[in-house]
Amino acid sequence: MADVLVCVKRAPDTSGEVVLTADGGSIDGRYAGYSMSSHEECAVEIAVSVAGDTGGSVTVLTLGDDDSVEQLRAALAVGADEAVRIDATADDYGPADVAAAIAEVVQARAGEGRPFDLVLVGNDAADTGDHQVGIRLAHLLDRPVVAGAQEVAVSGDRLEVRSSVSGPTEVFDVPMPAVLTVWEGGVEPRYPNISGRMKAKKARIEVLEPSGAPRGSGRLGLRVLPPPESNVEVLGEGKTAAPRLVDVLRELGVVR
Amino acid sequence: MSVLVLVEPEDLDDLGAGLSVVSQEVLTFARSLPGDEVDAVLVGAVGQPTEAVLAHCREQGVRTLHVSPDARLERYAARAWARVVDAAAEAGGAAYLIGGGTPHGNEVLAHVAAARSVPMPCNVVAVVQSEPLEVERQVVGGAVLERVALGDGAGLAVASVAGHAVAPQAAPSPGPAHVAEVDVELTDADLAAQVVRIEAREGGDTSALTGANVVVGAGRGVGGPDQFDDVEALAARLGGAVGVSRVVTSLGWRPHHEQVGQTGSRIAPDLYLACGISGAIQHWAGCSSSKTIIAINTDGEAPMVTKARYAVIGDMHEVIPAVLEELS
Numbered sequence A: 001m002a003d004v005l006v007c008v009k010r011a012p013d014t015s016g017e018v019v020l021t022a023d024g025g026s027i028d029g030r031y032a033g034y035s036m037s038s039h040e041e042c043a044v045e046i047a048v049s050v051a052g053d054t055g056g057s058v059t060v061l062t063l064g065d066d067d068s069v070e071q072l073r074a075a076l077a078v079g080a081d082e083a084v085r086i087d088a089t090a091d092d093y094g095p096a097d098v099a100a101a102i103a104e105v106v107q108a109r110a111g112e113g114r115p116f117d118l119v120l121v122g123n124d125a126a127d128t129g130d131h132q133v134g135i136r137l138a139h140l141l142d143r144p145v146v147a148g149a150q151e152v153a154v155s156g157d158r159l160e161v162r163s164s165v166s167g168p169t170e171v172f173d174v175p176m177p178a179v180l181t182v183w184e185g186g187v188e189p190r191y192p193n194i195s196g197r198m199k200a201k202k203a204r205i206e207v208l209e210p211s212g213a214p215r216g217s218g219r220l221g222l223r224v225l226p227p228p229e230s231n232v233e234v235l236g237e238g239k240t241a242a243p244r245l246v247d248v249l250r251e252l253g254v255v256r
Numbered sequence B: 001m002s003v004l005v006l007v008e009p010e011d012l013d014d015l016g017a018g019l020s021v022v023s024q025e026v027l028t029f030a031r032s033l034p035g036d037e038v039d040a041v042l043v044g045a046v047g048q049p050t051e052a053v054l055a056h057c058r059e060q061g062v063r064t065l066h067v068s069p070d071a072r073l074e075r076y077a078a079r080a081w082a083r084v085v086d087a088a089a090e091a092g093g094a095a096y097l098i099g100g101g102t103p104h105g106n107e108v109l110a111h112v113a114a115a116r117s118v119p120m121p122c123n124v125v126a127v128v129q130s131e132p133l134e135v136e137r138q139v140v141g142g143a144v145l146e147r148v149a150l151g152d153g154a155g156l157a158v159a160s161v162a163g164h165a166v167a168p169q170a171a172p173s174p175g176p177a178h179v180a181e182v183d184v185e186l187t188d189a190d191l192a193a194q195v196v197r198i199e200a201r202e203g204g205d206t207s208a209l210t211g212a213n214v215v216v217g218a219g220r221g222v223g224g225p226d227q228f229d230d231v232e233a234l235a236a237r238l239g240g241a242v243g244v245s246r247v248v249t250s251l252g253w254r255p256h257h258e259q260v261g262q263t264g265s266r267i268a269p270d271l272y273l274a275c276g277i278s279g280a281i282q283h284w285a286g287c288s289s290s291k292t293i294i295a296i297n298t299d300g301e302a303p304m305v306t307k308a309r310y311a312v313i314g315d316m317h318e319v320i321p322a323v324l325e326e327l328s
């Protein structure tokens, strides 16, 4: 039986144009919307399937304001059993602060005799891209951690973890309790069904107050990169452009 | 005061290939930091460094190359590797520790930063101010730059450098690249998360993509999982690899290891030929360092087209076969 904690973040959707808030201090997602990143969607999927395979449970956690309940409900809708929100403004928290806040919850649960066997986080959040929350968390909890985990199989109290993000597939065999930072691409996140959505709507969200003040991310400012000036040379339209395109390929020396 | 650079080999199985391009870039970047000397540390390559590795180090002005003789480090174990990196920083009196913003680079550096309880800005692209030292780093997949301080004078300043943020350049004068062995007492906890075996992937892995001189990119515009024949034929004809957008992997048309972008691979080929790809920010994050970009797209206004050097406006499934015929 593996009880799993999966941590997600509400981040502004940035597939289109990125807009900064008036003070330039953060990214404004009011127009484009918010979501959890695809790494985290995959983490939720792995959490739900590991718990399902072992008869364990899934708790989903976020550190964020009241709006971030939307992301918790998204995880509840696909099978998470419980949800916890650490009530804080995510922008005030640097990666070390987030790791410390999660560690506190993990330790408190262990103190209550309901420890988490596995803690999953996304490898890096879509907005801040810090690549380190899971690793700091593992150090605070003194647990092994694998970054870039894409596929996870449980056998007894060990995990077989696969990661192909650095080239050939690396296979790890780690004892639980452990921390994994999940990278998209190994599993297909499931879609919520109607009963999942209904359950998520009604689920109780546990709200926790953070214990200490965060040190912050150290952000001094943000700058949106202006799009580079276009100097595109249009070679033509449709297949009639093929001869010119081939000339360019030859000039570039890529035709063997 | 010195800068220590975590370097990675181009190919862990063939150290004769020297250092990775990203590592050479980071060694170049190291010279923009306030330090008198640049040292390097190479982990996982047990035994004497090859001549190719040493040649890259000398060219980049490296004073000392730290290596570890411990055979247990041959297989990747981030926390154990970090112990070696940490010890090398100690031995060389490093004020800064940097490495490539690659999956392994970020992971190992994060272990060092966590163990020392110091910050670690990721994917730094430039030094913007020297006193106090401030850098800019990529956030939101590279669409936004965040300004942060690097180091506060107390303790080691750790950061990763975004792949292809700078071009590798030889140092003004070559360095001696003395080889020094670092010995650390590893614990079981250091080795608890270690690669137990490597599996070759059917149909290749990310290294085919990241190492290619030519990448033929394919996005949603391909139309379906069975529409890749012309793309594959063109990649084969140009001796290149196929790279795809996230839409293509999410739809299950192609495997994730072919994905280019923020959550895929970062590439820097001589030519990126992007077909049916709109050029979203997260895709651009992975391909913007390509030397030349050519876009084939039905939409002349697509960001991929306006950002490209050359473009053909039209249906990729008409253009590519015509190109193949022209080349035959």
Ligand SMILES: Cc1cc2nc3c(=O)[nH]c(=O)nc-3n(C[C@H](O)[C@H](O)[C@H](O)COP(=O)(O)OP(=O)(O)OC[C@H]3O[C@@H](n4cnc5c(N)ncnc54)[C@H](O)[C@@H]3O)c2cc1C
Residues within 6 Å of the ligand: A013, A014, A015, A016, A037, A038, A126, B141, B218, B219, B220, B221, B222, B244, B245, B246, B247, B248, B259, B260, B261, B262, B263, B264, B265, B275, B276, B277, B278, B279, B280, B281, B282, B283, B286, B296, B297, B298, B299, B302, B314, B315, B316, B317
């Ligand atoms: C956190 C996050 C991470 C992400 N990471 C990545 C990533 O790593 N990599 C990535 O690629 N995306 C990533 N994305 C997704 C990204 O925002 C875009 O959704 C995606 O890149 C779009 O893929 P596309 O260009 O194939 O599809 P579309 O945007 O749908 O573009 C299709 C293009 O094909 C053209 N077209 C259509 N038919 C034809 C035809 N017959 N011939 C020629 N052209 C045609 C259209 O004009 C259009 O320009 C990420 C998003 C988020 C939020």
